[in-house]
Amino acid sequence: MNKGADIRIPRRVVTGLKDGKSVFISDGPTPNAHRYDSVPGHLTSVVYATPARPSLPQDHAEQAPPKILITPEPGETKLMIVVFPPDSVFATIDPAAAFEEQAVHIPGLIQAFEADAPGMHTTNTIDYDIVLDGEVWLELDDGAETLLKQGDIVVQCGTRHAWRNKSGKPATMCFVLIGAERE
Template sequence: MRRVVTGHDENGRSVVVSDGPIPRSREFTSLPGWVSRLPWATEPGDNVSRTGEDPTAKVTSLLPAPGGTRFIILTLPPDTAMADPAFDPVAFDEEQRADSPGIADLMEPDGMHTTPTVDYGIVLQGEIVLELDDGRCTPLASGDIVIQNGTRHAWRNRSGRPVTMAFVLIGAESDG
């Protein structure tokens, strides 16, 4: 996956300041097919970056504070990968905590989680199921979007093929 970042030159003209792979990208060894990418992030009060300086190296939590954002691309293998006898859930948990601080801390053993964010999710490729608190499952396919309003949920890939999703997480104040 390629990331193109724009900014401004010394004369204020728009230019491409970076063009290449996403620097903060991880292919998990504990779960082949699981790929996590953080193309961009903002913190509360950030101004538009005129230089296009990469903020992702400084991110210590994938959960943005209120007013902050995270742009995350995830590729998830089919759920059957976790049923493989070679799958080591302890190693996966360790990789999740290293790669996804903040979010990994909220994960329940069954994958359900709640984040204090408003999330815009887009299925880029493949099919996935959104499971909510009440057990209701909503199938999603390429091009579908989900607006997550701080609700408890899990992602289930029952398709037999990898799925890639893009998420923009917006830190929000909780009203409850």
């Protein structure tokens, strides 16, 4: 049994048009949410994705299917919810098992993480990051850190960073990733 089974899967409501009227296209658990067996208390979920030039109405097909590539191309977006367990959990895991599981569920993103600097990563994205619950530290490549609490927002501009949960409770964050070109 997954020790993180009590983590709530995000509910996603998507609207669209039918016969010229607003309708609910879907309402239920995010289809690609994943609770990690290798990292108890960790959850990732891509809630929605858009192409570089979205059009309306949105297609009724699933926009964020399981195993979707996480890192967006320039102009594309991905909306994610991530639950970070305390860092003390990460200290007890099997890194190879975690990487294997994460490679299936967050492809593209997990490959951006540095093997010799746990948690540090860089992506070609501008991210709007919002702390929904708990607290988390944002660490930059020079060791500078800042504590973020519920309601705090970070605009992450393609820099090398890591998220650290130094508390004893889970932290939940919302990430909007916007693909960018690096010069």
